[in-house]
Amino acid sequence: MDCTNKIHVVYDDGLLGLNGQNYQYLFSYEKGGLESMRFNDKEWLYRPLYPTYWRATTDNDRGNGFNFKSAQWLGADLAPKCIKIDLTVDDRHFDQLPIAPLTNQFSNQEFAKQVKIEFTYETATNPSARVKLAYLIDARGKCRLTAHYFGQAGLPELPVFGVRLIMPTLATEFEYDGLSGETYPDRMAGGVKGTWHVKGVPVTPYLTPQEMGMHMQNAWLKIVRDQTQNNADHDQQPFALMIRQTEQPFNFSLLPYTASELENATHIEELPLKRRTVLVVAGAVRGVGGIDSWGADVEEQYHLPADRDYQFSFEIEPAIIE
Amino acid sequence: MQADLKWLDDPQTFRVNQLPAHSDHQWYLDYAETGQQSSSFTQSLDGQWRFAFAKDPQNRIKEFYAPDYDVSQWDLIKVPSMIELNGYAQNQYTNIWYPWAGKIYRRPAYALSPDDLQVGSFSQGTDNTNGSYVKHFDLNESLRGKKVRVRFEGVERAMYVWLNGHFIGYAEDSFTPSEFDLTPYLKDTDNVLAVRVYKHSTASYLEDQDMFRFSGIFRSVKLLGQPKLHLEDLDLKPRVTDDFKTGIFNVDLKLQGQDGQVLIKVFDAQGNLVVDERKSAAERVAVHDIKVKDAHLWDNHHPYLYQLFVELRDQAGQLLEVVPYRFGFRRVEINADHVVLLNGQRLIINGVNRHEWNCRTGRCVTMADMEQDMATFKENNINAVRTCHYSDQIPWYYMCDQEGIYMMAENNLETHATWQKMGQDEPSFNVPGSIPQWKEVVVDRARTNYETFKNHTAILFWSLGNESYAGDNLAAMQKFYKDHDDSRLVHYEGVVHTPAYRDRISDFESWMYLPPKKVEEYLQNNPDKPFIECEYMHDMGNSDGGMGSYIELIDKYPQYVGGFIWDFIDQALLVHDEISGQDVMRYGGDFDDRHSDNEFSGDGLMFADRTPKPAMQEVRYYYGLHK
Numbered sequence: 027m028d029c030t031n032k033i034h035v036v037y038d039d040g041l042l043g044l045n046g047q048n049y050q051y052l053f054s055y056e057k058g059g060l061e062s063m064r065f066n067d068k069e070w071l072y073r074p075l076y077p078t079y080w081r082a083t084t085d086n087d088r089g090n091g092f093n094f095k096s097a098q099w100l101g102a103d104l105a106p107k108c109i110k111i112d113l114t115v116d117d118r119h120f121d122q123l124p125i126a127p128l129t130n131q132f133s134n135q136e137f138a139k140q141v142k143i144e145f146t147y148e149t150a151t152n153p154s155a156r157v158k159l160a161y162l163i164d165a166r167g168k169c170r171l172t173a174h175y176f177g178q179a180g181l182p183e184l185p186v187f188g189v190r191l192i193m194p195t196l197a198t199e200f201e202y203d204g205l206s207g208e209t210y211p212d213r214m215a216g217g218v219k220g221t222w223h224v225k226g227v228p229v230t231p232y233l234t235p236q237e238m239g240m241h242m243q244n245a246w247l248k249i250v251r252d253q254t255q256n257n258a259d260h261d262q263q264p265f266a267l268m269i270r271q272t273e274q275p276f277n278f279s280l281l282p283y284t285a286s287e288l289e290n291a292t293h294i295e296e297l298p299l300k301r302r303t304v305l306v307v308a309g310a311v312r313g314v315g316g317i318d319s320w321g322a323d324v325e326e327q328y329h330l331p332a333d334r335d336y337q338f339s340f341e342i343e344p345a346i347i348e
Numbered sequence: 349m350q351a352d353l354k355w356l357d358d359p360q361t362f363r364v365n366q367l368p369a370h371s372d373h374q375w376y377l378d379y380a381e382t383g384q385q386s387s388s389f390t391q392s393l394d395g396q397w398r399f400a401f402a403k404d405p406q407n408r409i410k411e412f413y414a415p416d417y418d419v420s421q422w423d424l425i426k427v428p429s430m431i432e433l434n435g436y437a438q439n440q441y442t443n444i445w446y447p448w449a450g451k452i453y454r455r456p457a458y459a460l461s462p463d464d465l466q467v468g469s470f471s472q473g474t475d476n477t478n479g480s481y482v483k484h485f486d487l488n489e490s491l492r493g494k495k496v497r498v499r500f501e502g503v504e505r506a507m508y509v510w511l512n513g514h515f516i517g518y519a520e521d522s523f524t525p526s527e528f529d530l531t532p533y534l535k536d537t538d539n540v541l542a543v544r545v546y547k548h549s550t551a552s553y554l555e556d557q558d559m560f561r562f563s564g565i566f567r568s569v570k571l572l573g574q575p576k577l578h579l580e581d582l583d584l585k586p587r588v589t590d591d592f593k594t595g596i597f598n599v600d601l602k603l604q605g606q607d608g609q610v611l612i613k614v615f616d617a618q619g620n621l622v623v624d625e626r627k628s629a630a631e632r633v634a635v636h637d638i639k640v641k642d643a644h645l646w647d648n649h650h651p652y653l654y655q656l657f658v659e660l661r662d663q664a665g666q667l668l669e670v671v672p673y674r675f676g677f678r679r680v681e682i683n684a685d686h687v688v689l690l691n692g693q694r695l696i697i698n699g700v701n702r703h704e705w706n707c708r709t710g711r712c713v714t715m716a717d718m719e720q721d722m723a724t725f726k727e728n729n730i731n732a733v734r735t736c737h738y739s740d741q742i743p744w745y746y747m748c749d750q751e752g753i754y755m756m757a758e759n760n761l762e763t764h765a766t767w768q769k770m771g772q773d774e775p776s777f778n779v780p781g782s783i784p785q786w787k788e789v790v791v792d793r794a795r796t797n798y799e800t801f802k803n804h805t806a807i808l809f810w811s812l813g814n815e816s817y818a819g820d821n822l823a824a825m826q827k828f829y830k831d832h833d834d835s836r837l838v839h840y841e842g843v844v845h846t847p848a849y850r851d852r853i854s855d856f857e858s859w860m861y862l863p864p865k866k867v868e869e870y871l872q873n874n875p876d877k878p879f880i881e882c883e884y885m886h887d888m889g890n891s892d893g894g895m896g897s898y899i900e901l902i903d904k905y906p907q908y909v910g911g912f913i914w915d916f917i918d919q920a921l922l923v924h925d926e927i928s929g930q931d932v933m934r935y936g937g938d939f940d941d942r943h944s945d946n947e948f949s950g951d952g953l954m955f956a957d958r959t960p961k962p963a964m965q966e967v968r969y970y971y972g973l974h975k
Binding site: 218231293325 | 891963
């Protein structure tokens with residue numbers, strides 16, 4: 027397999043493997059999503075990558091009842107369900123997904139220039155909405171991820187729409203090109219454009235843990251780790267992942283916790299020990315508001331109505347450590 | 349006179365033998381002392397005091413103030429500090445409801461009927477924890493033979509004072525200085541100062557601020573000696589001519605003591621002498637209408653201060669006392685279009701509400717805390733502060749003069765639980781209301797706030813207090829300010845609930861947390877008063893979104909003055925957590941305190957440890973737009 031300008035495609039019974047010189051992707055049909063993303067032998071996923079709809083309740087959300095009104099989205103966030111998978115390898119679209127026994131027709135000598143795999147989810151809401159995550163992977167292992175939320179009438183407003191990528195170990199630092207500090211759609215006038223370097227994965231010490239750490243309008247984000255969970259990996263050298271904008275700048279938060287972990291703590295010290303890194307790349311972010319904390323809603327233009335489509339994309343690739 | 353426990357129950361008894369409030373000037377023996385800001389007329393009593401705690405008045409140690417009472421086995425407590433944070437009484441945080449809600453049924457005296465005295469309400473209150481403090485001291489050499497008073501700069505909430513076994517006085521009003529003359533009973537050595545502090549009295553009704561409910565001697569205690577001729581009160585009334593080019597210097601002095609001379613000198617910042625007056629000492633000495641040409645006016649960008657020295661000399665010309673005071677010339681007014689002007693220019697308030705807070709010591713804050721807060725103001729384009737909802741420590745006012753921070757100097761008053769019930773106006777037993785027996789106590793709070801701080805250039809507005817409904821008694825407070833001070837505006841927000849008083853209370857239309865669209869509706873409708881948001885942008889947790897909608901109003905409507913963000917610093921307490929082994933922030937409800945409003949006081953632009961929240965960059969940006 028000296029083929030460096032093509033993807034080695036493994037049509038396995040429950041998995042689709044995409045392999046190259048320095049990358050490996052495993053898409054799980056059972057889990058309904060991207061299960062493994064390995065660059066230079068370093069794993070970047072702890073659990074499959076899924077859409078995310080919930081952000082931890084802020085004090086103002088609680089005051090105006092937003093957490094009650096939109097509580098369905100908490101359930102949707104915790105319980106993803108994949109209902110459809112579409113695969114296109116180069117120009118070949120599989121009308122039937124290549125699972126056993128269809129996989130028997132393949133060999134270990136399957137190659138492609140480009141693979142597109144799309145996962146469609148239904149949300150645990152009533153009525154349910156549909157979300158599609160489409161991965162487009164090229165021969166060099168670069169992945170372009172496009173997330174699409176299909177508007178559905180009759181649902182409460184969304185707290186956020188994004189994808190959540192949980193990494194097995196804690197990042198040591200990150201760097202991004204975007205606005206300074208913690209920004210939200212209705213709180214970004216003071217953010218200064220620039221390249222910002224952050225040590226560790228800080229948690230903003232709000233008295234009660236709540237939604238935190240959003241960064242709006244970024245061109246790129248580089249996340250550095252120096253540990254894996256691979257028992258045979260004794261290397262301590264830092265390694266990094268790069269997220270880049272495609273058409274539009276992207277928004278992200280990088281925290282040691284998921285929204286539901288934040289949701290459950292009444293004090294910072296009740297949060298779990300920091301051990302993983304949770305990246306949320308968010309296409310649509312609800313504002314945080316601030317007129318008062320006992321009833322005032324976020325200003326109208328910073329709401330995310332559920333009957334509207336939301337789509338965003340970004341690219342993932344290994345980064346060079348300089 | 350003997351102390352009477354029943355004073356705790358009586359809203360008409362709030363000061364006994366207390367010296368009248370006066371200006372907050374300091375006095376020194378000579379110029380060398382003024383340079384060092386260390387006066388030989390001052391003796392600090394801060395430090396370790398003997399202390400005994402009692403869970404209610406019935407369990408107090410009755411004769412502890414007797415000079416021969418042995419307190420050598422008592423605990424030691426640091427003065428200043430809060431009793432609760434020394435572990436004696438439970439920490440409790442409640443916002444609106446009184447701390448006794450659901451535990452003790454109380455109504456304010458006279459609130460339901462004129463003959464309802466509520467005898468025993470606090471004097472027999474089973475929740476009325478109290479501390480007995482004893483300080484033994486020798487008088488510094490420099491104070492011996494002089495008239496000496498004691499000044500308590502802040503005591504929550506009601507206190508009785510004895511010296512050498514003699515009852516000296518009683519005071520309420522937790523956040524303003526209380527002074528008592530000690531001279532008749534003072535010895536050179538072996539003095540015993542005894543103070544009993546009760547957590548509750550009728551003052552508790554007036555001090556229902558949204559904060560941790562503490563008690564104790566939480567600000568400094570000082571002995572103040574006075575020379576044979578002494579300046580008791582300094583009343584500066586600097587004015588500015590209509591063309592804003594000339595300052596007009598006025599001063600009224602109240603003197604105590606023997607005959608002598610008074611020299612009044614004012615220097616500009618370059619050291620030029622611009623006022624030089626000499627008068628014979630008398631009980632009252634006044635100098636009026638002295639013109640200071642080409643005066644440098646004071647504002648946020650150029651907090652230009654002139655230096656006053658008042659020298660008191662005896663007949664032979666010997667210097668007895670020198671009083672320095674720095675002041676600025678500035679003029680605040682509302683023009684015919686209802687626009688607030690400072691020195692003829694439109695005034696814009698980019699303000700914050702600031703509680704006195706330290707996560708280790710509660711409302712006992714240090715100079716370093718204040719200096720850090722001031723530096724944070726400057727870094728983030730904050731140009732104004734509302735002293736919510738009480739009078740602050742004296743040095744803060746001097747710092748605001750010096751740094752050009754506009755002040756809304758608020759009275760120590762908040763009574764929301766008497767009229768705001770579960771979000772609804774329900775004033776069936778509200779105080780102070782229009783109840784005659786509650787009038788003098790609130791006018792006294794206005795008077796003390798005024799007399800103490802009247803010389804501070806930074807104060808542009810007096811504020812009658814916070815969320816105390818409105819009635820004849822609030823109107824009487826406004827009248828006090830209008831009768832005594834024509835150089836500042838008066839603010840009170842709560843009158844929006846009682847339109848009948850609108851013409852008698854507040855120069856401003858003020859409605860806290862009114863959404864930008866509603867503010868705009870007011871401004872579009874031929875406003876007859878300028879609008880100010882005395883509290884806005886509630887910065888609880890992760891918020892402060894949408895601030896731009898308020899800031900846009902500044903450009904569109906000259907009658908919009910701006911506002912004060914609620915608030916500057918999270919109120920939370922740093923506590924060692926046995927489980928994690930870390931020092932962590934605790935808030936209401938974390939001390940088994942019920943009822944509690946939990947993290948609701950975590951609404952600062954700063955975390956409780958004085959690091960800025962992420963939203964601060966937003967404030968810096970928007971406040972920088974109209975700098």
